[in-house]
Amino acid sequence: MGAHQYDVIVIGAGSTGENVADRVVKGGLSAVVVEAERVGGDCSYWACMPSKALLRPLQALAAARSVGGARQAITGTPDVAAVLSRRDAFAAHWDDKGQVQWLREHQIDLMRGYGRLAGRRRVMVINESGETDLTARHAVVLCTGSRAVVPAIPGLVEVHPWTSREATSAREAPRRLAILGGGVVGCEMATAWSQLGTEELTIIQHGPRLIPSYEPFASDALSNALGKRGVRILTRTEATRVARDRDGTVRLVLDKGETIVADQVLVAAGRQPRTDDLGLETVGLGPGSWLEVDDSLCVGAVKGSWLYAAGDVTRRALLTHMGKYQGRICGDVIAARAHNRPESTAPAPWTRYAATADRNAVPQVIFTEPEVAAVGLTVAQAQARGIRVRAIDYDLGRVAGAALYADDYAGRARMVVDEARGVVVGMTVVGPSVGELIHAATIAVVGEVPLDRLWHAVPAYPTISELWLRLLEAAGC
Amino acid sequence: MGAHQYDVIVIGAGSTGENVADRVVKGGLSAVVVEAERVGGDCSYWACMPSKALLRPLQALAAARSVGGARQAITGTPDVAAVLSRRDAFAAHWDDKGQVQWLREHQIDLMRGYGRLAGRRRVMVINESGETDLTARHAVVLCTGSRAVVPAIPGLVEVHPWTSREATSAREAPRRLAILGGGVVGCEMATAWSQLGTEELTIIQHGPRLIPSYEPFASDALSNALGKRGVRILTRTEATRVARDRDGTVRLVLDKGETIVADQVLVAAGRQPRTDDLGLETVGLGPGSWLEVDDSLCVGAVKGSWLYAAGDVTRRALLTHMGKYQGRICGDVIAARAHNRPESTAPAPWTRYAATADRNAVPQVIFTEPEVAAVGLTVAQAQARGIRVRAIDYDLGRVAGAALYADDYAGRARMVVDEARGVVVGMTVVGPSVGELIHAATIAVVGEVPLDRLWHAVPAYPTISELWLRLLEAAGC
Numbered sequence: 001m002g003a004h005q006y007d008v009i010v011i012g013a014g015s016t017g018e019n020v021a022d023r024v025v026k027g028g029l030s031a032v033v034v035e036a037e038r039v040g041g042d043c044s045y046w047a048c049m050p051s052k053a054l055l056r057p058l059q060a061l062a063a064a065r066s067v068g069g070a071r072q073a074i075t076g077t078p079d080v081a082a083v084l085s086r087r088d089a090f091a092a093h094w095d096d097k098g099q100v101q102w103l104r105e106h107q108i109d110l111m112r113g114y115g116r117l118a119g120r121r122r123v124m125v126i127n128e129s130g131e132t133d134l135t136a137r138h139a140v141v142l143c144t145g146s147r148a149v150v151p152a153i154p155g156l157v158e159v160h161p162w163t164s165r166e167a168t169s170a171r172e173a174p175r176r177l178a179i180l181g182g183g184v185v186g187c188e189m190a191t192a193w194s195q196l197g198t199e200e201l202t203i204i205q206h207g208p209r210l211i212p213s214y215e216p217f218a219s220d221a222l223s224n225a226l227g228k229r230g231v232r233i234l235t236r237t238e239a240t241r242v243a244r245d246r247d248g249t250v251r252l253v254l255d256k257g258e259t260i261v262a263d264q265v266l267v268a269a270g271r272q273p274r275t276d277d278l279g280l281e282t283v284g285l286g287p288g289s290w291l292e293v294d295d296s297l298c299v300g301a302v303k304g305s306w307l308y309a310a311g312d313v314t315r316r317a318l319l320t321h322m323g324k325y326q327g328r329i330c331g332d333v334i335a336a337r338a339h340n341r342p343e344s345t346a347p348a349p350w351t352r353y354a355a356t357a358d359r360n361a362v363p364q365v366i367f368t369e370p371e372v373a374a375v376g377l378t379v380a381q382a383q384a385r386g387i388r389v390r391a392i393d394y395d396l397g398r399v400a401g402a403a404l405y406a407d408d409y410a411g412r413a414r415m416v417v418d419e420a421r422g423v424v425v426g427m428t429v430v431g432p433s434v435g436e437l438i439h440a441a442t443i444a445v446v447g448e449v450p451l452d453r454l455w456h457a458v459p460a461y462p463t464i465s466e467l468w469l470r471l472l473e474a475a476g477c
Numbered sequence: 478m479g480a481h482q483y484d485v486i487v488i489g490a491g492s493t494g495e496n497v498a499d500r501v502v503k504g505g506l507s508a509v510v511v512e513a514e515r516v517g518g519d520c521s522y523w524a525c526m527p528s529k530a531l532l533r534p535l536q537a538l539a540a541a542r543s544v545g546g547a548r549q550a551i552t553g554t555p556d557v558a559a560v561l562s563r564r565d566a567f568a569a570h571w572d573d574k575g576q577v578q579w580l581r582e583h584q585i586d587l588m589r590g591y592g593r594l595a596g597r598r599r600v601m602v603i604n605e606s607g608e609t610d611l612t613a614r615h616a617v618v619l620c621t622g623s624r625a626v627v628p629a630i631p632g633l634v635e636v637h638p639w640t641s642r643e644a645t646s647a648r649e650a651p652r653r654l655a656i657l658g659g660g661v662v663g664c665e666m667a668t669a670w671s672q673l674g675t676e677e678l679t680i681i682q683h684g685p686r687l688i689p690s691y692e693p694f695a696s697d698a699l700s701n702a703l704g705k706r707g708v709r710i711l712t713r714t715e716a717t718r719v720a721r722d723r724d725g726t727v728r729l730v731l732d733k734g735e736t737i738v739a740d741q742v743l744v745a746a747g748r749q750p751r752t753d754d755l756g757l758e759t760v761g762l763g764p765g766s767w768l769e770v771d772d773s774l775c776v777g778a779v780k781g782s783w784l785y786a787a788g789d790v791t792r793r794a795l796l797t798h799m800g801k802y803q804g805r806i807c808g809d810v811i812a813a814r815a816h817n818r819p820e821s822t823a824p825a826p827w828t829r830y831a832a833t834a835d836r837n838a839v840p841q842v843i844f845t846e847p848e849v850a851a852v853g854l855t856v857a858q859a860q861a862r863g864i865r866v867r868a869i870d871y872d873l874g875r876v877a878g879a880a881l882y883a884d885d886y887a888g889r890a891r892m893v894v895d896e897a898r899g900v901v902v903g904m905t906v907v908g909p910s911v912g913e914l915i916h917a918a919t920i921a922v923v924g925e926v927p928l929d930r931l932w933h934a935v936p937a938y939p940t941i942s943e944l945w946l947r948l949l950e951a952a953g954c
Contacts, residue, residue: 048939052881057546064541064551069534069560074541076550083546090881321938324946352954356933363937373937404529404567433913439934439942440917446934447926456833457916457923460840460850461798462525465916469801477829 006032008334009123009136010143011115011278013103014041015320016311017143019327020334021108027335029138031108034115034125040099042145043320045091046165051185053090054168054192055367057083062369063433066406080196084171091169117142117279121306124279139306139334142291142299143327144278146271146312151180155242159250161265164189173197174264178252180239181268182210184366187222189266190231191368202232202260204239204252206269211366215379215414215428217393218372222430225370273313283307290315295354296347297330308334317358329355350446360425361445365435370411373438376426376445379416388419389426394470396431400462406432415441415471422450429467437465451477483509485811486600486613487620488592488755490580491518492797493788494620496804497811498585504812506615508585511592511602517576519622520797522568523642528662530567531645531669532844534560539846540910543883557673561648568646594619594756598783601756616783616811619768619776620804621755623748623789628657632719636727638742641666650674651741655729657716658746659687661843664699666743667708668845679709679737681716681729683746688843692856692891692905694870695849699907702847750790760784767792772831773824774807785811794835806832827923837902838922842912847888850915853903853922856893865896866903869952871944873908878941883909892918892948900925906944914942928954 007029010017018040021031038045057078064070092098103110111134113127123134148163150156161180162170167189177198179186182205194201203210203226209219210226210233223233234254241253242265252260276288283302285291291309293316294300299307310330311323333353336344347353363375382389396402396411403409411431418425427441444454455477459465485501487494490512498508515522534555541547569575580587588611590604600611625640627633638657639647644666654675656663659682671678680687680703686696687703687710700710711731718730719742729737753765760779762768768786770793771777776784787807788800810830813821824830840852859866873879873888880886888908895902904918921931932954936942 043938049877049881052878052939056881057544060541060544061547061550064537064547067534067537068563069556070538070541072556072559073538073551073553075552079546079549082549086545086884319938321935321943324938325933325935350930350933352929352932357935361934363935365937365940400526401529404526404533407563435937435940436910436913436942437916439914439936439940439945440920442936443917443920443924443926443931443934447920447924447930449920449924449926452829453827453924454920455829456802456827457838457920458798458802458834458840459916459919460842460912461520461796461801462529463842463912463916465913466798468916 005135006030007137008139010141012143013039015043016323016327019324020331023331034111036114038096050091050168053087058195119282138338142309143311144274149270149272159244161267167266176200176262178262179203179266185268205235206238296333317362322358363442370431371434373434374428375442390417392475401464423448482612483507484614485616487618489620490516492520493800493804496801497618497808500808511588513591515573527568527645530564535672596759615815619786620788621751626747626749636721638744644743653677653739655739656680656743662745682712683715773810794839799835840919847908848911850911851905852919867894871947878939899927
């Protein structure tokens with residue numbers, strides 16, 4: 001049995017699983033991660049890294065073009081081959097040896113193969129060598145993530161649509177691209193491919209606006225910007241039938257009658273948990289379901305506090321950084337419980353053993369042009385929770401640092417203030433290069449720093465961060 | 478008398494004075510600002526705005542050049558004429574009508590002329606119409622700022638050196654420029670002019686390193702970067718004699734024997750208060766001295782709590798944004814005391830009536846390449862205050878967001894942690910485009926957010942702000 005028994009077994013070696021394993025090993029336990037594909041997961045190869053690598057050169061060029069004196073030095077357009085080649089490097093050429101090396105350096109064992117629960121504290125791993133049984137002394141952690149939902153539209157599966165994986169790893173731009181879904185993936189990929197060779201781009205969004213979970217002004221800004229870029233945006237629209245002609249052309253028939261003709265279709269219409277073939281039925285759970293966890297990341301429905309889950313699979317916040325956050329907490333919880341630390345039993349919010357930020361302070365940056373950066377609650381989300389809030393808005397172009405940053409800088413920010421507590425509970429900023437602004441808001445939200453104390457946090461002049469001064473003035477400080 | 482009596486008289490219509498006046502008017506008092514030069518002050522015409530306007534196009538181009546895929550689209554160098562013309566626009570073509578309009582919109586009276594104290598609550602204004610006596614019912618506020626120190630080097634005055642004013646407003650680059658002083662002004666102007674036409678640039682710094690009040694690694698980074706740009710940096714060096722030849726060439730004889738030949742000299746060796754002709758002697762103070770104020774910005778040496786000072790003139794923190802901060806607090810204090818609000822009498826730190834951040838949490842961004850951004854205390858400053866601190870360092874190039882931002886991104890960050898309180902008391906970040914990162918640290922320092930709470934402030938992936946995660950991990954979170 002020796003080698004096949006570990007303190008902790010992690011299924012899924014994406015960034016979440018890596019973090020769980022790292023923290024339990026740092027906590028003095030042994031750990032193995034089981035991975036059927038590449039170590040590093042979607043983020044490294046088919047999501048964050050390649051998508052941002054595609055977008056960054058475009059953004060850098062747009063930023064320089066927006067400043068008089070720099071603009072004149074730019075005579076060309078992005079070098080598409082160089083952009084793709086840089087993207088390939090950031091995806092490590094889809095080779096996980098660097099990540100495997102990282103596991104080794106962190107004393108984490110790796111077992112390649114398909115992992116499946118096989119009852120209490122047991123995992124069966126299937127690979128080309130056959131089946132291996134693993135037993136966990138303390139915990140099994142499910143970090144298998146999510147995959148793109150392919151909606152049940154007749155003909156869609158048959159045209160072999162792109163998902164985020166293909167959209168971020170493609171080697172050339174389709175001349176005509178139709179995107180089903182106007183969320184983050186759809187908007188980012190529209191921004192990228194419209195500048196990398198795609199000539200006709202259509203976003204088909206069933207709801208009334210793009211990025212619907214964000215403040216409406218963020219949706220409006222993205223719609224306008226994509227529209228100016230020549231992207232056609234169809235809201236309140238659904239495809240009812242899809243087919244590919246013999247010459248490769250895809251035809252999408254819309255509910256309103258029109259047919260969209262494209263060379264490729266990107267399905268970016270949501271995510272589903274990768275739990276359908278995970279052996280959940282061996283521990284009394286339903287295959288294919290999201291995994292409900294408590295704030296210690298423990299799957300409460302399974303007795304004995306040995307089954308945990310972290311990352312997308314929990315549905316709490318489907319973002320790499322939040323998965324990693326959950327992974328760190330989950331790993332610390334498992335190690336603390338293995339060592340019988342009482343403070344880990346029923347941890348209070350904001351302690352090291354309780355995921356808290358993933359309900360209250362989830363930051364996200366959408367790397368479009370303009371960028372959208374947000375943390376915490378929108379006005380609508382706060383109201384849905386019964387919090388009495390006030391929205392403070394400010395025109396970012398009026399901030400000196402923004403005007404210096406780009407000629408005709410256009411942007412907007414909204415701070416959402418909990419009136420009763422006098423603290424910021426949400427912030428949304430839209431504008432060129434606002435991504436790095438949001439962490440200040442994350443600290444303010446998480447730190448529950450009162451507005452009258454934030455009044456003393458003076459932004460350096462002339463940075464775009466001076467936005468804070470304007471928001472606080474507008475809030476009546 | 479009517480029109481010549483005001484609740485508050487502000488001498489100096491720079492950004493600090495404007496803020497004082499704005500806050501007292503918002504507090505229900507009448508105010509006049511007295512200004513001998515342009516409304517808006519140095520920041521608008523001869524400091525922050527024009528200097529950053531010179532630097533931003535260069536930075537934007539450097540940023541685009543540093544990214545594969547964008548680099549290939551840049552074939553030219555900055556358009557110097559366009560950079561200067563953009564700078565002129567940001568200096569409002571040295572016309573203050575916009576600022577005058579702002580005063581009017583904010584119900585602040587303006588009296589053009591030279592203002593001088595004339596005893597208790599009295600100010601005499603001298604202009605082309607003659608002398609006008611003003612009386613203040615509540616307060617006189619001195620916001621006259623600072624000017625460049627011209628060191629007592631034989632011959633220096635006679636060569637009519639540039640100060641920050643001329644360096645930021647010049648219409649063409651001197652072919653050879655010698656800079657006396659390696660502080661913020663010297664480093665920023667070396668960065669700008671070395672890219673705008675100056676071919677030979679020498680910084681003469683009497684101390685052992687550039688920007689000596691910053692962490693040593695920041696000095697090193699700037700020295701290296703300026704050196705690569707061809708700037709010659711002479712430390713532990715002083716000029717002992719300066720003279721200009723008939724053909725316009727300036728010769729600077731150094732204490733080590735060498736002679737530097739230049740077309741222009743920029744003196745950037747410190748600041749002195751503009752209080753030498755301010756009538757200080759009429760209220761028992763010494764002309765030419767810095768004005769010592771308590772945390773309510775009141776000049777304690779003058780009885781009756783009617784004389785205030787804010788901005789550079791107090792020597793507390795010689796930065797536009799800190800002057801504005803003091804101006805806001807000073808204005809609120811004056812209004813509150815005029816209305817007998819007891820909480821304004823002896824205000825506690827971090828209340829709205831006590832300048833506190835200007836001792837504990839002063840942020841500054843140096844707009845060089847790389848940028849330097851810092852807030853709070855360096856290790857040396859903390860130790861000098863007797864605080865037991867730990868420095869946490871991190872190589873910024875290892876952060877995924879930084880690697881995506883620029884090929885071969887090089888940078889470094891240091892977080893200074895107060896061991897006893899478990900809070901951040903200082904942060905320094907050096908690297909391309911790090912300026913907007915510092916406000917997060919300012920909020921953490923001002924908010925005194927404990928490290929174990931900061932652990933829940935998750936940075937969005939993949940932004941450069943993920944630096945925070947790495948620093949906290951390195952701190953043992």
